[in-house]
Amino acid sequence: MKRLISLLAVVLCLCLAASTAYAYSRYDLQRADRTRDRGDFFEARRQYSAIARDYYTEQFLRRQAGYFLGFCSVRLNEPYNAISDYRWFLREFDNGNTTLIPDALxxxxxxxETVDNVRDAKWCYRECIRRFSYGEFPQKSRERLNYLEGGYNHGGYTHGGYGPHYSMEAAPAAAAAPAAPARALSATDPFDGFQMDLQSDKVEALKATFDKLHERP
Incomplete structure (x- = not known):
């Protein structure tokens, strides 16, 4: 009987060791970050996905990887993948710890907005403002919401107190002005200094691929 118990204990230890052998470390996250910083967003997304979806990995690392999974999809000009990534991130990690939650919203x-879903875009902005009030992303959300609702300077009239942080339209030519000091780009906003360039036919093709991958059997 003792031998049987000892054997079961050994088997249990081996199973536990095998289950934790695939847990990712801070080094793996840093490697994915370096890959992203090099501009290899496809490979970085693969690395982030592996970390984020490994439930034996530390929660902090999974949260960081899950957020930058969507970041990479934005930079790859894949809006429907980015939407799926960020919705998954919010379902998985919006659990009381608010780290990166306003960023994701x-x-x-x-x-x-890039796929012309203004209704859901407004909901995200309002939710970010309602829950967090202050900070970089609630402020940006106010600006985008104000822009979508017409609160921006157009035709010589100002509607509202905020101008668009990022214009979705080409800005009119203006007289030359002294160069402003360079502004540091946001560390977690993939749209900072970047705008998706999607033609309508490409958007439809991406949507069809997305729907096919996520259709129910």
């Missing part, structure tokens, strides 16, 4: 709203 804002970026999800921006991504909805």
């Amino acid at each position: 804002y970026v999800l709203g921006r991504t909805y």
Whole structure:
């Protein structure tokens, strides 16, 4: 009987060791970050996905990887993948810890805008403002919401107190002005210094691929 118990204990230890052998470390996250910083967003997304979806990995690392999974999809000009990534991130990690939650709500709203889903974009912005009030992403959400609702300077009239942080339209030519000091780009906003360039036929093709991948059996 003792031998049987000892054997079961050994088997249990081996199973536990095998289950934790695939847990990712901070080094793996840093490697994915370096890949992203090099501009290899496809490979970085693969690395982030592996970390984020490994449930034996530390929660902090999974949260960071899950957020930048969507970041990479934005930079790859894949809005429907980005929407799926950020919705998954919010379902998985919006659980009391608010780290990267306002960031995700804002970026999800921006991504909805790129596919002309204004209703859901507004919901994301309002939710970000309602829950967080202050900070970079609630402020950006106010600006985008104000822009979508007509609160921006157009035709010589100003509607509202905020101008668009990122214009979705080409700005008119203006007289030369002294160069402003360079502004540091946001570390977690994939739209900062970047705008998706999607033609309508490409958007439809991406949507069809997305729907096919996520259709129910």
